[in-house]
Amino acid sequence: MKIKLFAVAVLGAFATACASTPPDDNSDMPIEPPVTDNGGGAVVDTTPTGPAEGSAEHFTQTAGDRVFYGLDRHDLTPEARTTLRRQAAWLASYPGARILIAGNCDERGTREYNLALGARRANAARDYLISQGVDASRISTTSYGKENPTCTQSNEQCWAINRNATTTLVGGYTN
Amino acid sequence: MNRFLAALAALIAGLAVTAMAQAQEPLRVDVTRGNLDPLPVALPDFVGSSEEAMSRGTDITRVVTNDLASSGLFAPIDQDAYIEDIENIDLRPRFSDWRVIGSSALLVGSVHIQDDGRLVVAFRLWDTRLEEQLLGLQYRTAPENWRRVAHRVADEVYQRLTGESGYFNTRIVYVAEGRGIEGEPLRQLAIMDQDGANPSFLTDRSYMALLPNYSPNSQEITYVSFLDGQATTYLYDLETGRQEALFTQAMREAGLDPDGQSLSARFTPDGSQLAVSIETRSGHDIHLFDLRTRALQRLTQHPADDVEPSFSPDGERIVFSSSRGGGSQLYTMNRDGTDVQRITFGEGLYTTPVWSPRGDLIAFTKQSGGQFSLGVVRADGSGIERILYEGFFVDTPAWSPNGRVLLFTRGEPRADGTRYEIWSVDLAGFNLRRLATGGMASDPAWSPLIE
Structure with missing residues (x-):
């Protein structure tokens, strides 16, 4: 019964997320990362079964593993809060799961400054998850600054993708 | 006519005197x-x-x-x-x-x-x-x-x-940048002579290494290591290759999260202490670390991030960058944290302050209008800043031991991402040259003159 309720909640959150628009000051900010070009080999997973419940893939698909930030910002956008609420809900369903939140930055800043900014981004995401009922002991944080970019090209679209906090399951989840 | 000849002779004599004087x-x-x-x-x-x-x-x-x-x-x-x-x-x-x-x-x-x-x-x-x-x-x-x-x-x-001391018998530690088999970024510490000769790696590919700084005796460096998964200050002995996480115990004793970030640590001119930005509950603050007592002293308390500390050559003051005024600007303070003074006021973000070994100037990176520049400003904030280089990306200035040349990370956009190299420029903004590193490179640290 509890699980069913959760499923409804997740669907509801999903609908909200899809209907939401990117913030005005960054209209090209992607909600999802672009599909990687594997030289034509990119394949969308269409298997009807989906990822195993409680797995890392399940977390990424149902909750979303990344929240995005504005230029030189570490405050959470409404979209970021929505994603984090889904993460909190998912974590409530899998109370054994532990997570690592890594703050990331675009390359348009100096190195030490970005290491600190990435920590602020990770901490903002962590604090919001705690406010949504996730126990602090389940969350660890780190900052990669600009050292671990998702997207390596030198353009604004890439930089927007790289301004994020990425949540990874690090224990207590299904493989 | 005679008078004219005499005048000519005098003129020639005058010229000769001038020429001799020269x-x-x-x-x-x-x-x-x-x-x-x-x-x-x-x-x-x-x-x-x-x-x-x-x-x-x-x-x-x-x-x-x-x-x-x-x-x-x-x-x-x-x-x-x-x-x-x-x-x-x-x-x-x-x-x-x-x-x-x-x-x-x-x-x-x-x-x-x-x-x-x-x-x-x-x-x-x-x-x-x-x-x-x-x-x-x-x-x-x-x-x-x-x-x-x-x-x-x-x-x-x-x-x-x-009339000034040279800087040729020196070495440079830097970050050699590359990509692994799966395209993952590699950042290894490397060392070479100032002219690019005798290059070798100091760290391996298994973890990222960033932001090296030389000790005044040239025997050690500090750097930021991801060996522990989190940016952590390490001390590295160049002779033995031994290294240690510097602040873990001191952070615990100071009531800080020992797993929190510690960043680029710079030595006092006498080599006995380090200034470093460490993550606290309210953000990043400048701390002083005594290498003998191994105790941390917190120097700044502001809720905004205070990062990138660097000592004046007399060891009495520290310059750092802080977002306390909104965007990042440069500030100086006494080594005990008192008498904080803002020294930059321009548009844009000011970061990476490094105090000149001559004491009069502070080098910085400025980010403004989508461009980056390398500049210098007087240490007391008076006068106007001088921009020595402007381009797509600038980071991590490092002074030559005589304070006449700056190395810096320069980035240029390429189709496959930004290409990073180390360049030098003199204090007059002339003589822009690429440092002879093998491949992509960043984060130069210039050794003192080797005895």
């Missing part, structure tokens, strides 16, 4: 003028007492020539133009032969290989106009140190002709 001014290169007017110098190959010694003499001359040319202050004259063939450096050169090819200074040298294999390198520096010896020195050293000797010769010439 000729008798000591040879002096103004380091503040950049490469606008480099001094022509002749550097014939150091002579040798044997085939092997001659070959080594040629090597040494090549290194000295490259050093002097790289400063932008000297213009070595092509050896093909030389008239006199120097065979014995203990004889006076034929100065007219060197003046006629435009040479103001002449460096001659010799190499002798002793029976025990040790090198004896001697040189004389001549002023070709005054026909005077400016310098005459001799070094005896192990044969493998021939590059060190060459750099010392270049430093002596630089010092004699500019």
Whole structure:
């Protein structure tokens, strides 16, 4: 019964997320990362079964593993809060799961400054998850600054993708 | 008519006096003028007492020539133009032969290989106009140190002709950047001579290493390591390769999260303490760490991030960058955290302050209007800032030991991402040159002069 309720909640959150628009000051900010070009080999997973419940893939698909930030910002956008609420809900369903939140930055800043900014981004995401009922002991944080970019090209679209906090399951989840 | 001739004679006499006065001014290169007017110098190959010694003499001359040319202050004259063939450096050169090819200074040298294999390198520096010896020195050293000797010769010439100490007998630690098999970024510490010779890696590919800084004794560096998954300050012994996370215990004792970030740590001029930005509950704050007591002292309390501390050469003040005023700006304070003063007020973000070894200037990176620039500002914030370089990306300035040249990370956009290289520029904003690293590189740290 509890699980069913959760499923409804997740669907509801999903609908909200899809209907939401990117913030005005960054209209090209992607909600999802672009599909990687594997030289034509990119394949969308269409298997009807989906990822195993409680797995890392399940977390990424149902909750979303990344929240995005504005230029030189570490405050959470409404979209970021929505994603984090889904993460909190998912974590409530899998109370054994532990997570690592890594703050990331675009390359348009100096190195030490970005290491600190990435920590602020990770901490903002962590604090919001705690406010949504996730126990602090389940969350660890780190900052990669600009050292671990998702997207390596030198353009604004890439930089927007790289301004994020990425949540990874690090224990207590299904493989 | 007679009167006219007399006037002409007086005029000629006057000109002659002027010319003599000019000729008798000591040879002096103004380091503040950049490469606008480099001094022509002749550097014939150091002579040798044997085939092997001659070959080594040629090597040494090549290194000295490259050093002097790289400063932008000297213009070595092509050896093909030389008239006199120097065979014995203990004889006076034929100065007219060197003046006629435009040479103001002449460096001659010799190499002798002793029976025990040790090198004896001697040189004389001549002023070709005054026909005077400016310098005459001799070094005896192990044969493998021939590059060190060459750099010392270049430093002596630089010092004699500019009045300031040189920076050629130095090493540079930097981050060698690359990509792994799966495209993942690789950042390894590497070390090389100032001119790019003798490069080697200090860390391996298994973890990221960033932001090295030299200790004043050149034997150790600090850097930021991801060995533990989190940016953590490490102390690395260049002699032994031993390294340790510096602050873990001190952070615990200070009531801080020992797993929190610790960043780029810079030494006091006496090497006894470090200034470093460490993550606290309210953000990042500047701390002082005593290497003997191994205790941390918190210097700033502001909820905004305070990062990138650097000491004044007298060790009394610290410059750092802080977002306490909104965007990042530069501030100075006493080494106990008192008397905080803002020193930059311009538009844009100011980061990476580094105090000049001369004490008067602070180098910085400025981010404004989508561009980055490298600049200097007076340490007391008075006057206007000077921009030395502007481009797509700038980071991590590092001063030469004499405070006349800056190394910095320069980024240029390429189709496959930004390409990072280390470049140098002099304090006048001239003589922009790429540092001779093998591949992509960033985060230069310039050693003190090696004794």
